[in-house]
Amino acid sequence: MNSPPAGPSMWLSFMMAIVIGGCGADAVTTTDSGVGDEGAALYIANCAACHGERGEGSGLGPALLDERYGVDVFPDAGFVGAVELGVPEPVLGFGPMPAIAGLDHSEIAAITEFVRSLQAG
16 A cells, blocks of 8 residues: 545545554563464564553553444554554644554564454453
8 A cells, every 4th residue: 555545534544544553662472362472472562562562552552442443443454554654643642653664464464363352352
C-alpha cells in the first residue's frame, strides 16, 4: 500500500489503521491464553510500550481492546498498515508513530493473532 484510500471517511479509516502500530519496547513475554506465543513475544517487544502489555493502551497509544479496533470493525490489514507505514501526524490524540522496521508479514500476522486473542478475552 503506497498511498491512503481516497475520500474523507476512507482517509480517517486509513489513519486509524496506521495509528495502532507499535512503538517499541523491551519487556518480559507472557501470555495466559497460550494463543500466539510468537505474537505475544513480538507484541511485547514492539507494541506494548505504547499500547500496554495487554492492549489496554497508555498515554502514548490507544487501547487495542477498544471496540473500534475489533475484528468486525477494524480489518487485520490495518495492523499491516500501522506497522509498515507508521503515522506521520498525531491522530485521535496519539502519535506521531514511527513505522516499525524489521517485521515481516508473518510476524505482523502473529502480532495480529495475539491482539485478536486479547480482544476475545
